[in-house]
Each structure stands twice: as structure tokens, then as C-alpha cells.
Amino acid sequence: MRLLFVSTPVGPLGSGIGGGVELNLLNLAQALVKRGEEVTLIAPTGSGPACSARGLVCIEVPGMPPELAQNQTREEAIVLADPSLLTNLWQKVRVLESEYDLIVNWGYDWLPFYLTSFFSRPIAHIVSMGSLSDAVDGRLAHVIAHFPGTVAVHTQTQAQTFPFAQDLVVLPCGMDLTQYEFNPNPQSRLAWVGRITPEKGLEDTLAVAVKAHKPLDIMGYVQDEPYYRRCLASYPQAEVTFHGFLPTSQMQAILRESQALLITPKWVEAFGNVAVEALACGVPVLAYDRGGPQEITLDSITGFVTPADDIEAMVEALGGIELIDRAQCRSRAEQEFSLDAMTRRFSNWFKQIVEVS
Ligand code: UDP
Numbered sequence: 193m194r195l196l197f198v199s200t201p202v203g204p205l206g207s208g209i210g211g212g213v214e215l216n217l218l219n220l221a222q223a224l225v226k227r228g229e230e231v232t233l234i235a236p237t238g239s240g241p242a243c244s245a246r247g248l249v250c251i252e253v254p255g256m257p258p259e260l261a262q263n264q265t266r267e268e269a270i271v272l273a274d275p276s277l278l279t280n281l282w283q284k285v286r287v288l289e290s291e292y293d294l295i296v297n298w299g300y301d302w303l304p305f306y307l308t309s310f311f312s313r314p315i316a317h318i319v320s321m322g323s324l325s326d327a328v329d330g331r332l333a334h335v336i337a338h339f340p341g342t343v344a345v346h347t348q349t350q351a352q353t354f355p356f357a358q359d360l361v362v363l364p365c366g367m368d369l370t371q372y373e374f375n376p377n378p379q380s381r382l383a384w385v386g387r388i389t390p391e392k393g394l395e396d397t398l399a400v401a402v403k404a405h406k407p408l409d410i411m412g413y414v415q416d417e418p419y420y421r422r423c424l425a426s427y428p429q430a431e432v433t434f435h436g437f438l439p440t441s442q443m444q445a446i447l448r449e450s451q452a453l454l455i456t457p458k459w460v461e462a463f464g465n466v467a468v469e470a471l472a473c474g475v476p477v478l479a480y481d482r483g484g485p486q487e488i489t490l491d492s493i494t495g496f497v498t499p500a501d502d503i504e505a506m507v508e509a510l511g512g513i514e515l516i517d518r519a520q521c522r523s524r525a526e527q528e529f530s531l532d533a534m535t536r537r538f539s540n541w542f543k544q545i546v547e548v549s
């Protein structure tokens with residue numbers, strides 16, 4: 193297959209702004225190329241180094257990113273930036289589409305959903321967030337009605353946030369597990385990994401760490417600086433080590449030392465790559481029952497799933513963390529969330545779309 197991957201317009205690949213999409217897109221592209229498929233990436237300017245580090249072909253496109261959907265209200269109108277990166281990306285797709293069998297859209301944006309019926313090649317849409325915008329969902333409903341089976345999400349919980357949940361294809365992600373080292377003997381520390389922005393709920397993790405008297409390692413891209421300052425100011429007694437946004441190899445070296453990864457989101461987490469990455473290191477996951485991490489984590493086996501926003505419940509669950517067998521965590525990642533499993537799931541889906549188009 194000749195595949196044209198169109199990256200999320202929110203930021204360059206390798207920046208961390210795109211969250212889990214970045215790793216999933218790069219991992220899948222690389223795995224498909226290894227299997228003999230042809231994959232070209234179209235991505236925001238600045239994506240080149242992350243792509244060439246993996247031997248991937250990337251066409252860089254300039255322009256201003258759109259406003260993040262999570263920073264807007266559900267009812268907000270669609271506004272394209274000027275000059276619009278999103279428009280530039282899809283103009284490039286229009287020029288190149290005849291050279292490919294399938295276009296793969298990695299963004300939750302109105303424009304590609306609207307444009308779908310104007311392209312001659314089929315488009316597979318991979319949605320990596322829960323429902324956030326009425327206007328975007330309206331166009332997505334249109335795509336589903338006219339091109340059934342072409343829109344995928346990563347978890348059932350994420351699917352349930354959309355009014356057309358039953359029409360979405362659910363394809364969980366997977367990681368290259370060779371990049372994560374199993375550690376059976378952690379230190380008495382906790383970890384938090386993610387974009388630092390209100391929907392990720394870092395303040396609740398800080399509250400848990402303080403109540404449990406545990407030091408906390410924080411890794412991730414600071415997307416909202418004032419928010420991060422407020423979080424730290426609210427918990428001055430927290431023993432925090434901030435590492436910034438790290439490449440996978442360095443991130444997992446710190447993550448694997450921790451007793452547990454805490455996931456305390458304020459939005460419905462679509463998947464939660466970081467949950468799989470923790471399990472791959474043998475690190476149990478302590479997650480709110482709000483989104484993907486609750487499907488990845490087997491309660492009382494590979495961590496604990498606790499009621500959303502209930503800090504006391506998470507502190508209590510943390511008390512039982514040593515009952516979790518870290519080898520079980522690693523094997524859960526191997527059984528369900530390997531890159532091989534992800535590649536099989538996605539490449540079967542791509543083939544189905546090409547066959548019926
Ligand atoms: N990540 C990273 N280095 C860091 C912190 C995070 O590479 O220092 C990556 C992590 O590997 C994961 C992504 O950031 O792939 C976060 O994705 P997740 O699905 O957990 O959340 P999202 O940001 O997509 O909501």
C-alpha cells in the first residue's frame with residue numbers, strides 16, 4: 193500500500209504539543225515501512241528531525257496552527273488561522289493524492305472531515321480525542337454516514353463521548369516495547385507524564401503525592417505555563433522534580449524507577465499512551481475512571497482505577513500498590529499493546545477501506 197499520513201496541525205512532530213498522536217503516528221509509519229509499505233508524512237514545519245531520525249519521508253508544510261479544540265467551548269464556530277497550516281496541509285494532499293492508495297488523517301479538525309467527499313482517494317480518519325466540538329462532530333457524522341467504517345478511535349470510553357459511538361471503529365494503540373526496560377525494583381517515588389495543561393489534571397496528582405508523602409517526577413511539555421505555576425503554588429510542600437519533555441529513552445529511564453504512574457485527567461482521556469508506557473516498564477497505573485486508562489489498566493491487577501476527582505480514594509489505593517505484581521504489568525503491555533498488535537490492527541483496517549472504496 194502507498195499511504196499518505198497527514199499529521200495533526202497542532203504542532204510539529206517531536207515537539208510534544210501533539211501528545212500521544214506524535215508517537216503513534218511515528219511508530220505506526222515506521223512499523224509499516226518495515227513491513228514493506230510505502231508511507232509519506234505531511235506534517236507541520238519543524239517535523240523533519242523527528243521523521244528523519246526514524247528514516248521516514250516527511251513533507252513539511254508552513255502555517256499557523258489552529259486553536260486547540262480543548263481550549264474552546266463546544267458551541268464555538270470554526271475559525272481558520274491566517275495563514276492556515278490546516279489549509280496548507282490539505283492543499284498538499286490534494287496535489288499528491290493520486291500517487292497514493294489511502295490518505296490517513298490524524299487530526300480532529302473540521303476541514304478534513306468537510307473535504308473528505310471532495311477527494312478521489314479514500315481517507316481513514318484517526319480521532320485521538322473525545323468529543324469536544326459540535327461543529328466538528330457534525331462534519332464527522334456526515335463522514336460516517338457517507339463513508340462508513342472510515343473513522344477510528346482508540347477506546348470504547350472515548351467512542352462513548354460521541355453521539356455516533358456505535359459507528360466508530362475502535363483500534364487501541366501499541367508501543368515499541370523494546371524501547372521500555374522492565375524494572376522490578378522501584379524507588380519510593382511517583383511519576384506523572386503528559387502535556388502540562390488543565391485537561392490533564394496535574395493538580396490532583398500533586399495533591400495525592402503530598403498526602404502520600406512521596407516525591408513526584410514530572411515529565412512533559414508545558415503547554416500552559418500559568419496553569420503549571422498555579423499547580424505548583426497550590427502545593428508548595430510537594431517534592432517535585434521537573435524533567436521537561438524528554439525523548440522516550442530518557443523518559444522511560446525515569447518512569448521505570450517509580451512505584452506508580454498517576455493519571456488524574458479532567459477530560460475523558462482518549463487512550464493514554466503513558467499508561468501503556470508505564471506498564472511496559474513494569475510500573476503500575478493509578479488512574480481515574482475517566483477515559484482510556486481505565487480500559488488499559490486492569491483494576492487490582494496492573495494498578496488501580498479509582499473514582500474520578502476523588503483524591504482520598506487514590507491515596508488509599510496507593511497504599512496497596514505493593515500488592516501489584518510488576519511482571520503482570522509488563523505482560524499486560526506485551527499481550528495487548530505491542531506495536532506489532534497495533535500495526536496489525538491498523539493495517540487490516542486500512543486494507544478494508546481501500547478494498548471497499
Ligand atoms: N511524552 C514524551 N516525553 C515526555 C512526556 C510525554 O515523549 O517527557 C509522550 C508520551 O510518550 C506519550 C505522549 O507524550 O506518547 C502523551 O500521550 P498521551 O496519550 O498519554 O496523552 P495526550 O497528550 O495525547 O492527551
